[in-house]
Amino acid sequence: MLPAPLSREESAISRLVLWNIDLTLVDVAQVTRAAYAEAFQRVTGEPLVYLASTAGRTDSEVFYEFLARNDIEIDSDGAQTAEFLTALGEAFARRRDQLPARGRAMPGAQAALAAVASMRDEHTVQTVVTGTIMANAMAKLAAFGLDGYLDLSIGGFGSEHYPKASLIQFTRMRAAEAHGSAFPESATVYVTDSARDVEAALIGHATPIGVASGSTTESQLRAAGAQHVLEDLTDQQALLAMIRSATALPQAR
Template identity: 40%
Template structure:
């Protein structure tokens, strides 16, 4: 039995302390030559969706994605030190990732709306990149619809391991994570560590919901790994 756990990044594993919005603003300014008037709409969207909505808020058409992704990666790299200074790992994340990494048959990666380059910036800022197999993950650079990313991760797992995982669980903090898991054919473990309450996550369809990751035993139980 192989379990593939796909972790969301922002507000599930780390707190970015507003640095994400600074990255989107910096990329926007690089591409348009002027700072944005409004903040980027995020809340569980993928980077392509965030930037498309960001441009629409300003009455502009988004340029080709290749240019946008390059600007985002450059902005992410420029803000790495600020993220380290202002951001933090969420309580319990390191302990849970480490404990799960010791479990036979458990493989951990990411499913995040961040482009891969910026997911790596965020995870490596706090040493989490070494606890995950990032080659098996799915990222905003892989598609605009978050639900599509579940299939991307499962295919990468199958290509690397020769078979699909027996179970796939997405761990995330937003209703969009819940929707992505359920429509993408994965199980969902919702964590109310972002702006969404347990009631919000339940209304979105999550059956298993934790307040945070601080109780490793409860996380394992919720993943069906107790015992």
């Protein structure tokens, strides 16, 4: 069960752990690609022939990449994007039952979330910052029993039409309001497999912790600016040590 929000009496300064979802916590690429293809053809009337990289991008950014690569004109009023996101949610919902069979939780993901949840006595809150629209993100996490470890009410999602650096900042503000505690930049980390997310974390004033579990190598994560990199999430003690090392909380008096 998700812990209750921290009260102001419990802590004036708290730690915020942000998680990317795709290829950091879960791999549901097959289902996602099928949903993308259905939504794209529904909105544009054309098949999705040429794919684009989705790592570190929001679903609306992915749609623009699809339009460009498939030589389809982009509308000027944004209506096409809104239609795509609605269609994407519906296409993904029709495939929710496929997630356990065609997807997987990344190695160590559940244990890693449980380990961070155990840091509550250190005034730690965890949630997600993802390019995936909210409904699809919830479905991805719930399919593998990962949602209960996270305060998803304060998370940042692709439905918000902001780049990830902005989502990190908005999530920090929502956490402060919801939990009655300050979550300073120096006490915020973003755990991700994507080099683009590492760059977004630095722009959003969070310390990136790279996980070389996707297609990005350790050297690429470090080149993007990650000083802390894990091979995967199977070593929970190493993860917790990195989180503690990357954040600064005042010592209890």
